[in-house]
Amino acid sequence: MNRPLALSLSTAFLGAAALTGVSAAPAAAAPAPAPGPAKQAAPSFEGTVALSNCSGSVVKMPNSRPGDRALVLSNGHCLETGMPRPGQVVKDQPSSRSFTLLKANGSNAGTVRASKIAYATMTDTDVSLYEVRSTYQEIESRFGVKALDVETAHPAQGRNITVVSGYWKEKYGCAVDGFAYRLKEDGWTMKDSIRYTADCRTKGGTSGSPVIDNATGKVVGVNNTRNEDGERCALNNPCEVDENGRVTVHPGIGYGQQTYIIAPCVGEGNKIDLNRAGCTLPKP
Numbered sequence: 001m002n003r004p005l006a007l008s009l010s011t012a013f014l015g016a017a018a019l020t021g022v023s024a025a026p027a028a029a030a031p032a033p034a035p036g037p038a039k040q041a042a043p044s045f046e047g048t049v050a051l052s053n054c055s056g057s058v059v060k061m062p063n064s065r066p067g068d069r070a071l072v073l074s075n076g077h078c079l080e081t082g083m084p085r086p087g088q089v090v091k092d093q094p095s096s097r098s099f100t101l102l103k104a105n106g107s108n109a110g111t112v113r114a115s116k117i118a119y120a121t122m123t124d125t126d127v128s129l130y131e132v133r134s135t136y137q138e139i140e141s142r143f144g145v146k147a148l149d150v151e152t153a154h155p156a157q158g159r160n161i162t163v164v165s166g167y168w169k170e171k172y173g174c175a176v177d178g179f180a181y182r183l184k185e186d187g188w189t190m191k192d193s194i195r196y197t198a199d200c201r202t203k204g205g206t207s208g209s210p211v212i213d214n215a216t217g218k219v220v221g222v223n224n225t226r227n228e229d230g231e232r233c234a235l236n237n238p239c240e241v242d243e244n245g246r247v248t249v250h251p252g253i254g255y256g257q258q259t260y261i262i263a264p265c266v267g268e269g270n271k272i273d274l275n276r277a278g279c280t281l282p283k284p
Contacts, residue, residue, distance in 0.1 A: 001077045001126075001185070001225050001236060002054075002207035002254075042173055043212045044104035047148040048166035049112075051099060054078035055167040055209040058101070058112075058132075058139065058147040059219055059259075061266040066137040068270040069115065070147060072099055072130040073259070074208030075224045076122040083122060086187045089284040090120040091272065095130060101145050106169040109143040119265075119272045123282045124191045125257045126224040128208075131270065148210060151218040152263045155194060160214040163196075163223045163256070167205040172254075173214075174199035183255055184247075185225055185238035194221045194256040195240075202226050202254040211256040221256035228252075 049056045049072060056074035064071070076090075077083045080097055084090055095117045101109040112132045120128035136147050155161075155176055163172040174197040183193040194211060196202075202209075202223055211221030230251035231237035238255060240248045264278035274283045 001075070002202050002204055002223060042162050042171060042214060043164055043217055045102040045106040045164060045166065045169065046104040046145055048102045048164050048210065049099040050102065050166040050169075051078060051097070051208065052080070053167075054205065054207040055165040055223075056099060057164075057166070057210040057219065058136075058145065059150050059210070060136065060147040061150055061263050061270065062152060063266055063268055064136065064147075064270055067135050070112070070132050070134060070136050070139055071118065071266075071270055072112075072114070072132055073150075073210065073219070073222055074128045074130070075222060076120045076126045076128050077224070078208050079117065079120055079128055081117075084120060086189070087123055087282075088121065089123065089282050090117055090128075091274075091284055093117040097130065099130075099132065100166070101139070101143050102166050102169070103145065109145050112139060118270075119281070121282050122188050124189070125261070125281070126188070126190060127222055127257060127259070127262065129262070129272065148212070149218045150259050150263055151213065151216065151220045152260050154260055155213065155220040155258065159220075161196070161200075161220065162212050162214055163200050163202055163206060163209045163254075164212060165202075165206040165209045167209075168203075170206075172200040172202055172206070177253075180240040180255065181243055182241040183225075183238050184233045184241055186233070186235045190257060192258060194258060195250070196254045196256070198252060200254050201252075211259075219259055221258050223254065223256045226252070226254035
């Protein structure tokens with residue numbers, strides 16, 4: 001996990017079948033980018049936030065309205081209450097956490113405060129959504145900061161992306177190298193994770209950073225981990241497991257969790273509704 005400080009996690013759960021056919025390999029070179037809009041400039045820092053221990057971003061869903069209380073996207077493992085256990089889902093839990101908003105140039109714009117953890121889990125993905133006390137309209141009017149739009153479609157291999165860290169006020173540019181069928185790190189398993197090309201050398205504190213498609217400016221993922229030491233399926237050293245149980249290790253390679261799966265679960269008023277059509281996020 002790309003957190004500033006190492007954490008001890010719960011006991012790993014890795015089936016023996018999943019540990020057969022282990023190999024270590026660098027990430028393959030990315031293919032040519034999929035066709036898209038001509039715009040390829042790296043995104044700015046606008047819309048990103050700094051947490052006490054991680055990064056994040058103010059995001060809008062397709063149903064979001066200017067008068068809705070804004071949502072802040074980060075990782076499940078960045079929660080102030082501790083990391084969710086495998087299988088655990090946190091929903092509508094009160095929170096007063098503060099977030100430092102950033103302007104386009106990376107300077108501080110001001111602070112907003114959470115009203116609750118709307119949703120968080122480290123099962124199948126690694127995501128947290130905080131509801132803050134300010135609306136999108138209030139944030140834009142008071143701080144001059146616009147929220148980032150979340151893409152509603154699966155990202156494409158080869159697309160140029162940027163991981164934008166509010167914690168470090170740094171950007172990491174690379175491309176989507178491919179997707180991990182299953183990504184295992186200690187006791188957690190994530191599905192269909194985005195694998196970066198080697199250019200994105202993420203580090204502790206970049207957890208929760210939005211992964212932005214350079215061509216569209218939309219959020220396609222949330223950065224969450226990197227294989228730091230070449231170890232297999234361990235803390236800070238995730239491994240990939242394919243459909244046949246074969247494990248592959250990509251030393252030095254970073255990963256993010258796709259965010260298009262979140263959009264169907266957010267209804268009117270930015271309320272999380274896990275029973276909405278198309279919502280596949282884990283339920284409590």
